[in-house]
Amino acid sequence: xxxxxxxxxxxxxxxxxxxxxxxxxxxxxxxxxxxxxxxxxxxxxxxxxxxxxxxxxxxxxxxxxxxxxxxxxxxxxxxxxxxxxxxxxxxxxxxxxxxxxxxxxxxxxxxxxxxxxxxxxx
Numbered sequence: 096x097x098x099x100x101x102x103x104x105x106x107x108x109x110x111x112x113x114x115x116x117x118x119x120x121x122x123x124x125x126x127x128x129x130x131x132x133x134x135x136x137x138x139x140x141x142x143x144x145x146x147x148x149x150x151x152x153x154x155x156x157x158x159x160x161x162x163x164x165x166x167x168x169x170x171x172x173x174x175x176x177x178x179x180x181x182x183x184x185x186x187x188x189x190x191x192x193x194x195x196x197x198x199x200x201x202x203x204x205x206x207x208x209x210x211x212x213x214x215x216x217x
Contacts, residue, residue: 102126144214174192195214
């Protein structure tokens with residue numbers, strides 16, 4: 096059974112790029128345009144990993160990850176932040192919110208897939 100990954104990014108082209116990479120590697124993908132949309136789409140279903148941007152309208156990545164981690168069924172779901180932000184302070188804020196990895200855009204698909212594989216349990 097394929098593992099499911101949620102991509103949360105306000106850029107449709109970025110969601111598409113990440114989705115193509117993940118689907119090509121055999122993952123199922125759920126897409127959301129911001130944190131509010133992502134929380135609405137989860138509905139208690141099993142998600143093996145979340146990939147989230149930081150800067151999004153309505154609810155940004157840090158608030159989304161913090162809200163995600165408050166939900167019992169997603170407390171241990173790993174999160175990768177995929178963003179243009181590269182400052183240490185932002186990385187620390189992401190870690191404090193519950194992110195396990197940080198990838199800076201633009202990214203190489205192989206780099207993303209390696210990070211995903213290291214966090215998704217077989």
